[in-house]
Amino acid sequence: MHEYPPIESYGVVGNLETCALVAPDGSVDWFPFPHLESPSIFAAILDTDRGGRFRIAPTDSFETSRRYVDDTNVLETTFHADEGTATVTDFLPPAGQVDHPKKVIYRKVDCTDGVVDLAVDLEPRFDYGRAEMSIESVENGILAEGGEERTLLESPVDLAIEDGRITGEFSLEAGETAWFLLRCTGAEDANTDPEAALEETIEYWTDWAHTCDPGDDCAFEGPWHDHVVRSELVLKLLTHAESGAIAAAPTTSLPEDIGGVRNWDYRFNWLRDAGFTVQALMNLGTAEEANDYVDWFMDLCQADDPEAIQPLYGLHGESDLKEREIEGFEGYRSSSPVRIGNGAADQRQLDIYGELLLAVDEMCQHGRTLDDDEWATIRGIVEYVREVWDEPDAGIWEVRGGDEHFVYSKVLCWVALDRGIAIATDGDHDAPLEDWQETRERIRDNVLENGYDEDVGAFVQSYGSDALDATGLLLPVVGFLPFDDDRVQGTIDATERELLEDDVFVKRYDGDDGLPGDEGAFVLCSCWLIDALALSGRVEEAESRFETLLSYLNPLGLVAEEIDTETGAHLGNFPQAFSHIGIVNSALYLGFARGHETRGPPPMGIRLGEPVVSSGE
Known part of the structure; x- marks a missing residue:
């Protein structure tokens, strides 16, 4: 054995x-x-x-x-x-x-x-x-x-x-x-010359990968530049050549809890990844991949009513992702069941609409224009969000303990209205702007009243709960509040106090999710903390934590979804696209905070979140 x-x-x-x-x-x-x-x-x-x-x-x-x-x-x-x-x-x-x-x-x-x-x-x-x-x-x-x-x-x-x-x-x-x-x-029976195949494969990858000349003012400049390039290569490897869809990971059922049941199939695309994925790709200079990805999910959205848009799809746009178990497989280190398909495709996750609008707005900021059909799709999404924003959902973490009024879902509904207004205004598209602005303010007031806990001193996971959630770190990044707002800084402090371990590992939340067992720290959430610190003016602290986080990547520069806070072992599917996206974007924010230039407009957290540190300081 x-x-x-x-x-x-x-x-x-x-x-x-x-x-x-x-x-x-x-x-x-x-x-x-x-x-x-x-x-x-x-x-x-x-x-x-x-x-x-x-x-x-x-x-x-x-x-x-x-x-x-x-x-x-x-x-x-x-x-x-x-x-x-x-x-x-x-x-x-x-x-x-x-x-x-x-x-x-x-x-x-x-x-x-x-x-x-x-x-x-x-x-x-x-x-x-x-x-x-x-x-x-x-x-x-x-x-x-x-x-x-x-x-x-x-x-x-x-x-x-x-x-x-x-x-x-x-x-x-x-x-x-x-x-x-x-x-x-x-x-x-295909004819091939293996030496020529090797030479041409190496040539393709080296020509494609991000490079900087010594005199360039690269946004990713720093001791982590090679890690950024490796993350870019991982993202490309997970991009399907035919459709442009990007898989969350190449594996299924690698456990988040060794010996437990938290084993999921990640060989699909989650629409929630769209905004931060497009930001990473565009700033790396891989505009073709970003455009292909946006084309892919826009086609999906045009084919469905907004209500029917799923949180995730197969890489060819498949919607039937029924979750099944492979009988007879032991699972990695006896972690069972081994699953194929993912039942989260059937969940209601209201945050996805805001994340789609983040991606579309990012592309528009980089010069993409929407045709009439694409705008009709975006307008339909925003109108749908106006109708459902105040309803419960399963949330970004796809909890299996029942729907809640998750704060992050409400904030991303606000984002859908906010970016819809921006896209309509900048592109001179027909839209009921006054109605959208009114709904945007209603959502904001509702979140500030119900999503912030004075006793905790932070935004919480869901209405009526005192549990913390790492998504609270994203509120200033998506522009919901400025970085110097006391409630934002309080959320950062509470996250460090309650969800942070060993100065770098951030857990997703401390609430119940309806599943037995525990899990490791979420790599992406550690990146979110680094981003929030960098854009709050705490740049040296952010850089120190980023370098510590990078030390946990494997010698090849790859990282899984999670890291065991006690042993440093990787957990979950591997390598994880969202983890590598987090690495790219953290390097981007740190670079900008240190005064380096970016491709095109400032990155999302700078442009929208009113950072304490601006370029040039």
């Missing part, structure tokens, strides 16, 4: 349609195919015995070091064995970007020193291990079939088939190379 590697020990590669997670022992432990939300071919990360894997590693003991080829999503795992050193280079060609088949996992093994004996162990387990499978030797490799999918392992060494596994051993001396190509459905 294999042990489960720590979540944070994995690296990720992908082709802009799907991703594979590679463990430090050279094992591909997670690989859904053909798309990120598809059933798995390898899922050892969720069940070491039944999930399946593709491992290449030395036969003797070894130590491992890992890196990405500079500014790429090409992963190198170097094994330091007793008699020599070998490196496995893993990648998939990005879809539509290089002239090589995208449905192939390329694994290059180089011996750089001495002699290394290595073993190959391929255990395909199609459809989460549920499909009946056959394996046979064919003329150009070993073919495995299960359900509607198949793989063909093209190997330079002799392989054997035994008990559903494909195995083999080989030796390499210094200077020798061996290529292993796992061709998936549709790529069995």
Whole structure:
């Protein structure tokens, strides 16, 4: 039986349609195919015995070091064995970007020193291990079939088939190379030159990634610049080439509570991520990706009445995301159930409308104009929010303990009115501005009366509750109140007092969410605190906490959804898009607070939140 590697020990590669997670022992432990939300071919990360894997590693003991080829999503795992050193280079060609088949996992093994004996162990387990499978030797490799999918392992060494596994051993001396190509459905007979595929894949990623010349006044300047670039590369890896949708994470059911039930499928797009995602992408200079993403969700919104807009969708716009459990899977370190699909798609989350308007307004600030159909969609959303803002919902955290009057949901309804007014005014669109302004003020008055607790000295999670919620840190960022408002500063202080641990870890909330067990600190919430501090004039404190937070990223620069406050271990799905978005935007706010320039208009928290520190101070 294999042990489960720590979540944070994995690296990720992908082709802009799907991703594979590679463990430090050279094992591909997670690989859904053909798309990120598809059933798995390898899922050892969720069940070491039944999930399946593709491992290449030395036969003797070894130590491992890992890196990405500079500014790429090409992963190198170097094994330091007793008699020599070998490196496995893993990648998939990005879809539509290089002239090589995208449905192939390329694994290059180089011996750089001495002699290394290595073993190959391929255990395909199609459809989460549920499909009946056959394996046979064919003329150009070993073919495995299960359900509607198949793989063909093209190997330079002799392989054997035994008990559903494909195995083999080989030796390499210094200077020798061996290529292993796992061709998936549709790529069995495609011609390819693996060296050329590697060279062109590296060239694509290095050309695409954010770079700065020495004389540039980069908004992301600082000791964290490389972390920002890695976060950008993660976001691109999670962006579907065909639709432009961005997945929350490439994995499902990695636990927020080891051994518990807080295991969710994150291989979908949450509309709530839109505003801060677009801000990050535009300031990184990736306008094409930002526009594609906005086009994608605008098409979804135009297809549905506002009431029918879901909190999340599949990466091709699928709305049926019924939540199911995979029977027989142990789950990561016995964390069950293993879930596919996500029941939160059926929840009512009123905050999503404000987050959509944040994204649209951000794009308009960068010069995008709305056509008549797009404006009709935005106007319809704002009108709908006017009707429902005072109703309860499930909230941003998708609690499963019943709907409440969540403060953040009310504030984001205010945002929907506020940005709707701004977009209509700036774009000279037809709108009932007086009615919208009246509703905006009603929402604001309602939140100030019911969402702020004088005894706590802070905005709370929901009306009638004294529980704190990290979303209170966003009220000045979205422009609801200025940063120097005593209620804002009181909320920051209360968050530090009640939700902060070890000076950097911020939990999402301290209220009941209807689920058993606990969870770690939410990386994004730690970023929100850093943002609030930076924009409140406490820049040195924000920088110190940001550098501490970055020290918890794995050596590859990747981070999960949460971090265990006692051990520093990563928890939840990995790598997490929202965590990396938080890193980009925190670096952006810190850069601006230090006087660096940004691309286009000032970022959202500066433009709207009336920061204490302005550019140039």
